[in-house]
């Protein structure tokens with residue numbers, strides 16, 4: 001296997017599930033996966049989840065577009081997933097890294113999202129300062145919602161929330177500590193949001 005050393009791979013990946021709270025969940029999941037332009041990422045769906053891999057810009061663009069597509073059905077949807085970069089076992093061969101940098105999904109529709117995220121800067125002894133710094137960033141960006149055990153709450157318009165997640169994912173890893181894991185749980189169109 002190539003690229004066995006931590007960090008030599010520039011691939012970003014996201015493994016996620018979409019969970020639409022409707023009897024018609026198959027149409028919502030398949031509609032999003034089929035109608036969003038996913039040509040910039042390597043994608044595989046199975047009975048449990050879907051994985052997308054490629055350049056960071058495309059992984060975040062496609063993830064946001066999938067969430068927004070599902071949200072536009074009006075159905076209450078949950079999106080749970082794990083972003084990963086610098087995974088020692090990842091291989092570049094099938095990761096679409098030759099794609100141009102222009103994101104292909106550009107729907108500007110506004111959509112309120114409430115979410116929680118957790119950063120795991122792998123093999124970084126100073127990981128708590130990374131986490132504190134990124135929570136500060138969320139406050140500066142105006143998307144911080146609340147502190148909680150094991151995660152931080154992030155909310156706002158889907159475009160601001162995803163901009164924050166991509167920015168924090170860039171800054172929570174470094175040349176020295178390239179392997180980063182970030183978990184995200186999102187809730188969209190929840191009755192708990194009172195119509196936001």
Ligand SMILES: Cc1ncc(C[n+]2csc(CCO)c2C)c(N)n1
Pocket residue numbers: 016017018019025026029030045046047048049050
């Ligand atoms: C993003 C995403 N990918 C796969 C599944 C698993 N899954 C559950 S129902 C269904 C459609 C019928 O086969 C699939 C693929 C999911 N929930 N969300």
